[in-house]
Amino acid sequence: MVANLGRSRLLGGQSRLKAGCGQNCPPHRPYHKRIMLKSSGVRRAAVLAILCAAQMWAAPPKLVVAIVVDQFRYDYLTRFRASYHAGFERLLTKGAVFTNARYEQYPTVTAVGHSTFMSGATPSMSGIIGNEWYDRETGKTVTSVSDDSVKLLGAAGDGASPKRMLVSTIGDELKIARAGSKVIGISLKDRSAILPAGHMADGAYWFDPRAGSFVSSAFYFAELPAWVAAYNAARPADGFRGAHWLDHVLPSDAAVYAALEGSPYGNDLVESFVERAVQAEKLGQRDATDLLAVSFSANDYVGHAAGPDSPEVKEVSIQTDKVFGKLFNFLDKAVGMANVLVILTADHGVAPVPEVNAARKMPGGRMPAGVVRKAVETALIDKYGAGQWILSPSDVAFYFNRELIRQKKLDAAEVERTAADAARAVAHVFRVYTREMLMHGAVDPEVGSQVMNGFYAPRSPDVYVLLEPYWLYGSKGTTHSTTFSYDAHVPVIFMGPGIKPGRFNRQISVNDVAPTLATYLDIETPSGSVGRCLAEILF
Numbered sequence: 001m002v003a004n005l006g007r008s009r010l011l012g013g014q015s016r017l018k019a020g021c022g023q024n025c026p027p028h029r030p031y032h033k034r035i036m037l038k039s040s041g042v043r044r045a046a047v048l049a050i051l052c053a054a055q056m057w058a059a060p061p062k063l064v065v066a067i068v069v070d071q072f073r074y075d076y077l078t079r080f081r082a083s084y085h086a087g088f089e090r091l092l093t094k095g096a097v098f099t100n101a102r103y104e105q106y107p108t109v110t111a112v113g114h115s116t117f118m119s120g121a122t123p124s125m126s127g128i129i130g131n132e133w134y135d136r137e138t139g140k141t142v143t144s145v146s147d148d149s150v151k152l153l154g155a156a157g158d159g160a161s162p163k164r165m166l167v168s169t170i171g172d173e174l175k176i177a178r179a180g181s182k183v184i185g186i187s188l189k190d191r192s193a194i195l196p197a198g199h200m201a202d203g204a205y206w207f208d209p210r211a212g213s214f215v216s217s218a219f220y221f222a223e224l225p226a227w228v229a230a231y232n233a234a235r236p237a238d239g240f241r242g243a244h245w246l247d248h249v250l251p252s253d254a255a256v257y258a259a260l261e262g263s264p265y266g267n268d269l270v271e272s273f274v275e276r277a278v279q280a281e282k283l284g285q286r287d288a289t290d291l292l293a294v295s296f297s298a299n300d301y302v303g304h305a306a307g308p309d310s311p312e313v314k315e316v317s318i319q320t321d322k323v324f325g326k327l328f329n330f331l332d333k334a335v336g337m338a339n340v341l342v343i344l345t346a347d348h349g350v351a352p353v354p355e356v357n358a359a360r361k362m363p364g365g366r367m368p369a370g371v372v373r374k375a376v377e378t379a380l381i382d383k384y385g386a387g388q389w390i391l392s393p394s395d396v397a398f399y400f401n402r403e404l405i406r407q408k409k410l411d412a413a414e415v416e417r418t419a420a421d422a423a424r425a426v427a428h429v430f431r432v433y434t435r436e437m438l439m440h441g442a443v444d445p446e447v448g449s450q451v452m453n454g455f456y457a458p459r460s461p462d463v464y465v466l467l468e469p470y471w472l473y474g475s476k477g478t479t480h481s482t483t484f485s486y487d488a489h490v491p492v493i494f495m496g497p498g499i500k501p502g503r504f505n506r507q508i509s510v511n512d513v514a515p516t517l518a519t520y521l522d523i524e525t526p527s528g529s530v531g532r533c534l535a536e537i538l539f
């Protein structure tokens with residue numbers, strides 16, 4: 001009891017109360033009703049003090065800021081630690097830091113990481129199986145958020161929406177539980193703004209490099225809010241024309257918009273838009289708990305081009321630390337950090353550049369484009385005759401021509417097995433999974449279980465081909481998508497009122513974030529969540 005009171009005082013009386021008032025009280029529940037008032041005066045005084053603290057805490061935080069850094073491996077926190085003096089420094093010293101958080105699905109890509117973050121759902125539950133996939137119904141590739149039934153606002157083109165996401169997010173559950181709450185998503189990328197915010201969001205905004213301004217979709221409203229139009233009218237992205245970083249110089253013409261996404265300045269631009277959103281929408285400054293989901297994408301563009309061992313990735317990480325320092329200082333003034341819960345993660349990591357690995361005697365290499373596909377096509381034609389057997393354009397995920405399989409009166413599972421055997425015979429192919437294997441759960445627990453977590457039958461391919469560790473497609477730069485640690489191990493940090501600071505070393509899943517947040521906010525757990533509450537960090 002005394003220790004708990006001490007901690008409450010330490011955190012300004014805002015902390016959640018720990019267990020100790022009876023076995024029936026879960027340790028993380030914010031509202032305690034089972035305290036027994038049957039003891040001595042001293043004990044009664046202590047109990048009253050606790051009740052008082054509990055009442056103070058009964059007001060939930062005014063603002064939840066859910067941050068994703070796109071392509072930010074866990075080891076970027078440790079390798080560059082000495083260079084962090086602002087935002088990451090604050091998170092690492094004041095937050096609850098999980099050192100072993102992983103994704104538990106294949107593939108580890110942007111749309112999947114962002115949909116997991118605020119839903120707790122794997123793709124097998126959410127339906128968000130990748131950044132894009134072959135849509136059997138239309139015969140076209142669709143993205144995780146493409147939606148031609150709504151208009152883009154602020155530039156020409158089709159809009160976007162969360163309609164392909166089958167489950168709820170924290171923002172949805174928050175709005176269902178608390179009518180006054182606002183939910184807003186912001187990023188450079190459409191999917192990274194839309195998916196963490198959810199279906200009921202008040203708005204999602206992303207950057208259009210053709211227009212050089214922030215856009216949204218008619219899914220949310222008929223036209224851009226006046227504050228967004230005013231922000232765009234000032235042309236803030238133009239301020240980065242000719243800007244330098246390391247030995248890179250941004251273009252002085254309209255090409256600056258695309259280029260700034262691949263420089264640390266992309267994160268500065270997003271941060272400035274976030275400040276405007278907080279001011280204009282009065283986020284955290286009303287009688288409600290608001291949710292702001294922000295994703296910083298510049299790290300991903302820089303990382304793909306330069307790789308995790310490059311000076312560029314170190315530099316963009318250091319600049320991200322500064323951007324977060326600026327953001328937290330702004331939030332402290334606008335809302336008060338004592339009223340703000342911050343959660344930080346990444347949507348995925350990244351593989352080392354194969355040439356860098358080779359130079360340090362590590363395994364890996366580059367798989368030439370089309371090799372696996374050719375092997376599969378040849379095997380199918382040899383065995384079943386000529387025809388367009390593969391409908392999807394991808395090298396790693398094959399959707400077969402079901403009409404052709406029907407015409408030739410073949411068994412689809414047998415066609416899959418033929419293709420899988422051919423793919424397995426290609427050098428540096430690590431695992432191959434067929435639809436039949438995944439539907440029956442006939443897979444290995446190390447990798448196959450994660451492919452199952454990423455498999456949603458109506459949208460997923462018939463055969464997945466995974467390469468050996470450190471092997472990747474593409475002739476330059478690097479990428480991500482695998483279940484190996486370099487792609488799957490990411491930061492998870494909670495910081496704010498009611499959170500126990502410290503280092504937490506047990507293995508957790510990023511899917512645990514959403515149910516933890518639901519418990520913290522006392523709202524319903526998002527519908528597709530497969531995670532578990534991280535009760536040890538909640539007072």
Ligand SMILES: [Zn+2]
Pocket residue numbers: 071110300304480
């Ligand atoms: Zn990426």
